[in-house]
Amino acid sequence: MNRKYAVRSVRLCTKDCLCLYVCPTGATDTENSVIDISRCIGCGDCADVCPSGAISMVPFVYPEQQPKVEKVVAAMDTLLKSKAQQERIAAALPGRLAKALEMSNRIMAEDIVRESGYMLPQSGNSRAFLQSLLDEPQPHKFPRDAVETLLELLA
């Protein structure tokens, strides 16, 4: 069994507060609306009763990245490079339309890279990417500490 814990979307929460009544440990009753993971026992009662669908049960351990075929990865990578190039051009142009194009290309590029094997931040691919950042020479002011912390937190 993959153990789970409850999380609350503050944006969706309509403060009906049924979760406070059903939670057996008080984990849902917090001053900042974030469910206290240290108290959550993963029973799921809060998610079941929530009238606004604001509470989700998420796993402690996510499943592995779906495998990707080499040919798909290569084709997606070519497209990624093209969209990145367009983001770069748009970023150097003035005006609202250029800004919109810069953002639009970034969003497409993120989706493309996600579907080329980088969906899950916890996956082997994502971790290998982080490790490669530590192994390669990096410019001055590279936030090495951020990479090291991520490798620990995503272990």
Next chain:
Amino acid sequence: MRVYTCSLCGFVYDEAKGSPEDGIAQGTLWNRLPEDWECPLCGAAKHEFDEGGDEIETVRTFSVVSDTLPEAKSALEKSILCSNLARGLEKQYKAEEAALFARLADFFKAQSEPADAPAFAHLLEQVDLDIRENLVLANDAAAEAKDRGAKRALVWAEKVTKIQKSILGRYENEGDSLIEDKEVHVCSICGFIYIGNALPDRCPICKVPNWKFDLIKAG
């Protein structure tokens, strides 16, 4: 992620897979294994293991991707990868990790050299190339591999790219009057660009409700 092979019996410890039989979760790094951990097959101590193993097997079972990328990623591509992973962590409600990836994304974006002689005409050429070649090849590859995730991303990207082409074509003719007195919004999910003053309730491409759109402001 790395693999370690027992020099005595050949058992392979794969960090990605862990060793569920003896209670070691998938993703457990070698240096996080207890010092008294033993080879589940032959009981050898940790120091009997050598890093590496059947490399081909490893590539096939957990990381089809990382060794097949044709070229290294540019600074901007690294930024894109990092902002994608930041989004993934936001979705998982992991704010600390998301902020760290966002920091990396900002760092690599700042590292990226500005484009030489940028022009809207170059964007139009590149968009054309995507429609004629890059999207076609990617669609074929995704169809052949029955990769519906890639296909989904490509369906959205193709529509958004064609919309970009149309906007860029109009901009070439009309110039700034194209957006004069009009709002410009970008769908934060698929990249759809809306120009006008009657924002649709839902994104026509990915169908997300319009509060997920970002209004583009001047300056």
